[in-house]
Amino acid sequence: MIRNIGGIETPENEINLSIDKNLSQSSIRVMLFGNGVESLIPICKKYSRIKLVTENPEFIITFGGDGTLISAELSYPCVPKVPILNSSRGHRCIPHPPEEVIRRLAEGRLIPYRYTKLQCTIYIGGNADPATTIEALNEVIVEKGRINTALRFKLWIDGISYEGNEREILGDGFMISTPFGSTAYFSNVTRGIFWRGIGVAFMATNEPVTHMILPEESVLEVKITRGPAVLAHDNSQEFVALNTGDIIVARKSPQDAIIYSYGILKHQSEPF
Numbered sequence: 001m002i003r004n005i006g007g008i009e010t011p012e013n014e015i016n017l018s019i020d021k022n023l024s025q026s027s028i029r030v031m032l033f034g035n036g037v038e039s040l041i042p043i044c045k046k047y048s049r050i051k052l053v054t055e056n057p058e059f060i061i062t063f064g065g066d067g068t069l070i071s072a073e074l075s076y077p078c079v080p081k082v083p084i085l086n087s088s089r090g091h092r093c094i095p096h097p098p099e100e101v102i103r104r105l106a107e108g109r110l111i112p113y114r115y116t117k118l119q120c121t122i123y124i125g126g127n128a129d130p131a132t133t134i135e136a137l138n139e140v141i142v143e144k145g146r147i148n149t150a151l152r153f154k155l156w157i158d159g160i161s162y163e164g165n166e167r168e169i170l171g172d173g174f175m176i177s178t179p180f181g182s183t184a185y186f187s188n189v190t191r192g193i194f195w196r197g198i199g200v201a202f203m204a205t206n207e208p209v210t211h212m213i214l215p216e217e218s219v220l221e222v223k224i225t226r227g228p229a230v231l232a233h234d235n236s237q238e239f240v241a242l243n244t245g246d247i248i249v250a251r252k253s254p255q256d257a258i259i260y261s262y263g264i265l266k267h268q269s270e271p272f
Contacts, residue, residue, distance in 0.1 A: 030105075031057035033072045034064040036086060043099055047106035059105065063098075065090035066184070070234045073137045073257050080112060080258040083272065091183060094262045094272045101262065110260040115180045116216060118198070119253040120233065126245050134240075136233040137257050138181030140250060142242065143173035143203065145228030152226035155200075158219055168225055171205025176220060176250045180257070181234075186211075195267065198252065222248045 030050050032040055040063060044050045059080050062072045065087030072081055084101050085093035094101050104110045120140045124131040134140070144151035151173050155162040162169075177186040177199040187193050189201045190211040198218055201211040214220075227243035242248075261272040 027051045028105075029053045029056065029058040031055075031060045031076075033060050033062045033075075034068040034086065037061075037063045040084075040098055040102065043102050047102070049106050050102070061102070061105075062093070064093070066092045067235050069093060069259070070137055074234060074236055077117075077135060078255045078257065080260065082110060082260045092180075092259070092272055094260075096262050104262065105260070110262065111264055112258055112260050113265065114256040114258055116178045117253040117255060117257055118176060118178055118233075118250055120176070120231075120248060120250045122231065122240055122242070123247040123249070125243075126247070132240065134233050134236075135253050135255070136181070137178065138184055138234045139175050139177040139186060140231065140233045140248075141173065141175045141185070142222070142224075142229050142231045142248065145230050145241070145243075150226075151224070151229050153229075154223045154225055156221040157214060159221075169202065169205050169207060171207070172203040173229065174203060174205075174222070175199075175201040177201065198250075216252050218251070220248075220250045222250075224248075 027049050028051065030044060031053055040061065041052065044052055057076070057079055059082055060072050060076055062069045062081055062083045063086045065085065066089065069081060069083040069092055082101065082105055083093040084098050085095045087093070115137065118136045118140055119133065120136065121130045121133045150170050152168055152170050153174070154166050154168055161167065175186060175189060179195050179197070182193040182199055186199055186201055189203060194213045197216045198214045199211060200214065200220065202209065224242050224244055224246045227246070229242040231240040231242055231248065
């Protein structure tokens, strides 16, 4: 069974159980991802069920910290991840010895969880056709493009203007976060985390509130009314330049990230 966390409310009898079925097959296709993964090869080869591959994996073992896990999700979206900690920091990585984690994977004793992702579509210059669409496991961040010039933008939530009358917000920018990402940069900005929905954090703006937590079915539309700005997501090396008139539409992605933990998690903030 794939357990639900991070904003997914699917009845158990409707959950896709294909991952659990994979573990009952004679072999599972596993890719290794991260620095120093060579040390994991002899461990994996101890188990006949694990077949190491370089393409079309059923599972990806990430070896590093949270950044390695997020990079793997960017490169191989929605392929189930087994994050093993090999870093001084890694709240989202399993801290147990690799031998124990890989043994549990081979035996089908790791616990899979679904995590909500964001889908963000960008429209440049008011064009009706989107310029690009990105997906993020943690967050999408839009900040001012010049350090000495504030960003101005307007926000609509489900087609309704934030605070009414198409109010213009002035400041450094904003962040749209998933529950998974709320324990990262979102928490540093707001000093809080959340377990369900979509989070919006205002960054050094003229607003009396620092953030909002919206229902996960919400659709957010943001229009840049005075740029320039830059959009980034997760730890991607690619950025999107934005300017006056550009529009960002963000919503929950139809696809979830699937990440395994060593044991059962009760809260979003628990380490793996």
